[in-house]
Amino acid sequence: MAIMIGVLYAAGIYMILRRSMVKLIIGLTFLGNGANLLIFLLGRITKGKPPIIPSDASLLSDVYADPVPQALILTAIVISFGLQAFAIILVKKAYEVVKTDDMDQMNNTDRDDHEG
Amino acid sequence: MKDNLIILPVLFQLFSAVVLLFMWNSTPRQKITSVLLSLVSLAISAYIFANVYQTGIISTQAGSWKAPFGITFVADLFSSTMVLISSVAGLAVSVFSTATIGKNRLRFGYFPVLHFLIMGLNGAFLTGDIFNLYVWFEIIIIASFVLITIGGEKDQLEGAMKYVTMNLLASSIFLTAIAMLYGLTGSLNMADLSLRVAEVQNRGLVNVTAMLFFVGFGIKSAIFPLYFWLPASYHTPPFAVSAIFGGLLTKVGVYAMLRIFTLVFEMDAFLSNLILVIAILTMLTGGLGALIQNNIRRMLAYLIICHIGFMIAGLGMSTTLSFSGALYYLIHDIVVKTNIFLVAGLIFAICGTENLKMAGGLYASHPKLSLLMAIPLFSLAGIPPLSGFWPKLTLIKASFVQEDYVVFTFILLASFVTLFVLARLWAEVFWKKREHISNDDFFCFNDYLPKEKAAMVFPVIFLAAISLFLGLGAEFINNIAWQIASELSDPSKYIDIVLGN
Numbered sequence: 001m002a003i004m005i006g007v008l009y010a011a012g013i014y015m016i017l018r019r020s021m022v023k024l025i026i027g028l029t030f031l032g033n034g035a036n037l038l039i040f041l042l043g044r045i046t047k048g049k050p051p052i053i054p055s056d057a058s059l060l061s062d063v064y065a066d067p068v069p070q071a072l073i074l075t076a077i078v079i080s081f082g083l084q085a086f087a088i089i090l091v092k093k094a095y096e097v098v099k100t101d102d103m104d105q106m107n108n109t110d111r112d113d114h115e116g
Numbered sequence: 117m118k119d120n121l122i123i124l125p126v127l128f129q130l131f132s133a134v135v136l137l138f139m140w141n142s143t144p145r146q147k148i149t150s151v152l153l154s155l156v157s158l159a160i161s162a163y164i165f166a167n168v169y170q171t172g173i174i175s176t177q178a179g180s181w182k183a184p185f186g187i188t189f190v191a192d193l194f195s196s197t198m199v200l201i202s203s204v205a206g207l208a209v210s211v212f213s214t215a216t217i218g219k220n221r222l223r224f225g226y227f228p229v230l231h232f233l234i235m236g237l238n239g240a241f242l243t244g245d246i247f248n249l250y251v252w253f254e255i256i257i258i259a260s261f262v263l264i265t266i267g268g269e270k271d272q273l274e275g276a277m278k279y280v281t282m283n284l285l286a287s288s289i290f291l292t293a294i295a296m297l298y299g300l301t302g303s304l305n306m307a308d309l310s311l312r313v314a315e316v317q318n319r320g321l322v323n324v325t326a327m328l329f330f331v332g333f334g335i336k337s338a339i340f341p342l343y344f345w346l347p348a349s350y351h352t353p354p355f356a357v358s359a360i361f362g363g364l365l366t367k368v369g370v371y372a373m374l375r376i377f378t379l380v381f382e383m384d385a386f387l388s389n390l391i392l393v394i395a396i397l398t399m400l401t402g403g404l405g406a407l408i409q410n411n412i413r414r415m416l417a418y419l420i421i422c423h424i425g426f427m428i429a430g431l432g433m434s435t436t437l438s439f440s441g442a443l444y445y446l447i448h449d450i451v452v453k454t455n456i457f458l459v460a461g462l463i464f465a466i467c468g469t470e471n472l473k474m475a476g477g478l479y480a481s482h483p484k485l486s487l488l489m490a491i492p493l494f495s496l497a498g499i500p501p502l503s504g505f506w507p508k509l510t511l512i513k514a515s516f517v518q519e520d521y522v523v524f525t526f527i528l529l530a531s532f533v534t535l536f537v538l539a540r541l542w543a544e545v546f547w548k549k550r551e552h553i554s555n556d557d558f559f560c561f562n563d564y565l566p567k568e569k570a571a572m573v574f575p576v577i578f579l580a581a582i583s584l585f586l587g588l589g590a591e592f593i594n595n596i597a598w599q600i601a602s603e604l605s606d607p608s609k610y611i612d613i614v615l616g617n
Contacts, residue, residue, distance in 0.1 A: 016285070021277065028284045035291040042299025069298065072247055076291060079254045083287075086261055087280055093265075094273040106274045 001041050008034035019103045021091045028087065032080040036073045043069025119174045122164055122191040122242060125199050128157050129235030136228040143222040147214040150227040154207040157234075161196070161203040168196040169596075173603075173613045175244065183615050184305035188244035190614055194443070194600045198241040198371055201447055204582060205363045205454040206234045208575035212458050213356040215564065215571035216465070221267045221354065229266070233259035233360065240368055244614055246297065246380075247304045249372065250290055253336070257283045260365060263357045264349060275349030282345040286335035293328035297380075300325065307614035309380045310607060326381045330373070330391075337369025339428060340397040343421045347405065350420075351413035351470070355461030358413055362420055363454030367446060370427050374442065378604040383434040391432035396526045399425030403533035412460045412470045412545075415537060416453075419496070422530055423449055426511060429523055433514050439601035441510030444593060448495070448503040448586050455492040455579035462489065462572060463545055465564070472541065477550035485573070486546050491580040493542060495587060497535040503586035506594065 008030050015027025046065040053060055095101060132153035139145045168174055168191050178187040191199075210230065217226055236255035243249050261283075265276045298304060300321060301312040316322050331342070338346040346366070350358055377383060377391075402422025409415035423445070430442025460470070466482060467475040479486045491502070498504030508531055515524040564572070586593055603610060 012288075016281070024281060028281070028288070031285070031288040032291075035288050035295060038292055039295040039298065042295050044299075066302075068304070072294075072298070072304075075247070075251060079251065080287075083254065083258060083261075083284060086258065087284065090261070090265060090273070090276060090280055093268060094277055097268070097270050097273050103277075106277060 001037065001045075005034050005037050005041060008037065021095065021101050021103060024103070025084065025087050025091055029080075029084055032076075032084070036076050036080070039069050039072050039076070043072075119167075120176050121167070122174050122176055122196075123189050125157060125161050125164065125203070125238040126235055126242065128153075128160055129231050129238060132157065133228045133231035133235065136231060137225070140225065143219060146222065146227045150210045150231070151207070151214065153231070154203070154210040158200075158203040158207050161200045161238075164191060165196040165200045168193055173610055175614050183244075184303050184308035187248050188305055188307070188614055189242050190244035190307075190610065191242055192600075192603055192610055193596065194371075194375075194603065195241045197447060197596065197600065198367075199238050201450045202234060202237045202241070202364055204579070205360065205450055206230075208454060208458065208579050209356050209360045209363075211571055211578075212359065212461065212575045215568035216356055216461055217354055218267075224266055226263070226266055229259050229262045230360070233263065237364055237368060241371060244306050245304050246306055246309065246376075247294055249306075250287070250294060253290065253368070253372075254287060256365065256368060257287065260361065264353045264361070266357075267354070269352070271352040275352035278345045279349040282335055282342070286332050289328055289335070290332035293325050293332055296321065296325045296328065305614065306375070306379050307607075307611040310611055313380055314382065322381070323386075326377075326387060329376050329381075330387075333369045333373045333376070334394075335369075337366045337373065337424050337428075338421050339424060340394050340401055343398070343401070346421060347409075347414050347417040350417040351411055355413075355457060355464065359454045359457035359461070362416065362457045363450050366420055366424060367450055370424060370431075370446060373428070374431055374439070374446075374604065377431060378434075378439070379607050379610065388432050388434055391428055392520070392523055395425045395429035395432050396523065397425075398422070398428060399526055399530035403530045403537070406537045407533065407540075410472045412463060412472060412475075412541065413457070415472075415541065416456055416460060419534060419537065420453060422534060423453075425530060426508070426527065429527065430511055430514070433518055433520060433523065434605075435514055435518065436598070436601045436605045437517060438511060438514035439604050440594070440597040441507050441514050443600050443604075444507035444510060444597040447593065447597070448507055448583065451579055451583050451586060452492050452495050452503065455576060455583065456496055458572075458576050458579070459489045459492055462576060465572065467545070467550075472544040475545045475550070476548035477546075479546040480549075488573070488576060488580060489546075490542070492576075492583060493538050495583045497538045498531055499535075501587050501590070503583045503590075505587065506590045507597075510594070510597075 012027045012030030012034060015023045043066050046063060049064045051064040051067050098106060136146055136149060173192040175188060175190040177183055233256060236252050236259055240249055240252035243252060261280055264279055265272055300316050301309055303309050303312055313322060335342045350361055399422050402418050402425060406415050406418035409418060426445050427442045430438045464470050466478060469475050495502035495504045498508045511527055512524060
């Protein structure tokens with residue numbers, strides 16, 4: 001799991017550093033998923049021990065899985081889904097308007113003679 | 117001390133946005149409603165500020181789950197001041213938008229998104245839970261994405277690509293930091309974290325987490341090596357949008373930094389030195405970048421970066437005095453930066469250009485307006501007795517007390533650069549004779565309806581009056597800043613109230 005997260009982060013950063021806009025989005029998605037899995041891992045995964053109190057007890061006596069990381073990941077997934085959907089549409093629109101997929105061509109707004 | 121009222125600024129903005137959504141097809145009605153609702157929300161935040169000022173920190177637990185298990189909302193003086201100032205800026209921008217935002221943008225829900233943005237800001241200021249802070253940040257950025265792209269011009273989309281990428285990256289880093297913090301402590305409540313982080317044995321990992329937070333917030337607040345998205349994108353959307361971005365969005369990053377690095381993490385020598393070095397570099401690059409720009413808004417964007425450096429320097433020196441300087445600066449900067457972008461909008465409306473070389477002769481044609489515009493310009497430069505002067509004085513004093521002469525030198529240098537940049541702006545736009553007259557079909561300021569003119573000038577007057585108050589009423593503001601700073605440097609009261617002992 002730790003290795004997979006590492007691979008996701010590395011691949012994400014590699015993709016962000018590419019010049020293509022599509023790869024940029026894929027990279028950001030990888031990074032987001034890597035972060036989600038990281039929460040999962042650092043929240044101490046416990047297998048097969050749901051945090052449910054049996055009806056004849058009032059406390060959990062055994063080791064149990066922490067439900068909080070799952071709630072966090074669920075929230076983070078929903079958020080990143082929305083943001084990625086927006087980013088993909090933005091890339092599509094930017095491609096239509098600027099007519100290039102190459103980030104190096106997108107430097108018009110940085111030029112000094114640029115009229116805003 | 118439990119008071120559910122404090123989530124009202126958030127809920128009311130949500131309500132405003134929803135009401136505005138129902139008026140999707142009627143843009144004139146949206147304008148009036150947005151201004152009225154912004155007025156009400158200003159009243160609400162003023163009420164909460166007064167309450168907190170008199171009675172101290174108020175906190176509430178969502179769903180009555182006891183802290184640290186539930187989501188906490190806390191209004192201490194810092195949060196409530198920020199909420200109040202953001203309502204002020206929100207009102208001004210809302211009024212300014214009614215005249216300057218074109219129909220093609222209004223028809224795609226400009227006003228609802230503006231209110232969603234302010235809702236996110238208020239939420240971020242009021243929350244006491246670090247994951248909740250992340251969620252509010254996401255609300256802020258998605259709303260700002262829409263605002264920066266709405267209209268869909270070529271420049272906007274190009275600027276937005278950089279803006280969106282850097283913000284998504286910052287969110288991922290922030291989320292990673294939260295994951296590590298949760299792994300280390302098993303808690304998300306900031307007050308609880310404050311106690312638990314101090315007990316963690318693995319200091320190396322704590323420092324790594326602190327750095328991740330610093331980078332995540334640093335991208336959002338545009339500090340030295342991470343600032344380049346800001347001047348690439350802030351001059352592309354309409355002026356009203358630039359104003360709310362320039363005034364508030366970077367400052368949320370500064371707010372979060374001030375909060376996290378006083379409450380959760382302790383400043384050690386390494387962190388403090390690192391922040392100071394970055395602050396100096398931020399001031400320097402921002403100031404020097406502003407020197408060579410010819411586009412007014414790009415110049416102001418670099419000045420934003422330069423002035424973020426002041427606040428970070430205040431954080432880096434980490435004494436109560438330097439915090440109070442940074443806080444005063446933060447309050448002043450939100451008002452003045454918002455105002456100065458609105459002023460840039462006015463200049464554009466009058467001269468028809470944003471280029472310093474092309475503009476000119478404003479003082480000859482509009483002397484009264486020019487004097488009005490001089491107020492935010494001079495406050496930004498820090499000419500006494502206007503509002504920029506006092507926080508700089510406090511920061512300089514703080515660096516003297518600490519015998520940190522390098523910081524002292526650079527604060528002075530950056531102030532001079534700012535003064536020079538603004539003097540250049542003044543000379544080029546106001547005093548220089550106009551040589552290039554733009555083509556006649558340009559929609560000139562005098563062609564606006566009187567009602568629209570009023571809507572453009574009123575917010576500038578309003579914000580200028582507030583910055584005059586911030587400057588002339590320095591003792592009151594300084595007291596508030598000092599009180600906030602003492603709360604920040606000794607968070608035990610905050611922790612006690614949130615955890616309910």
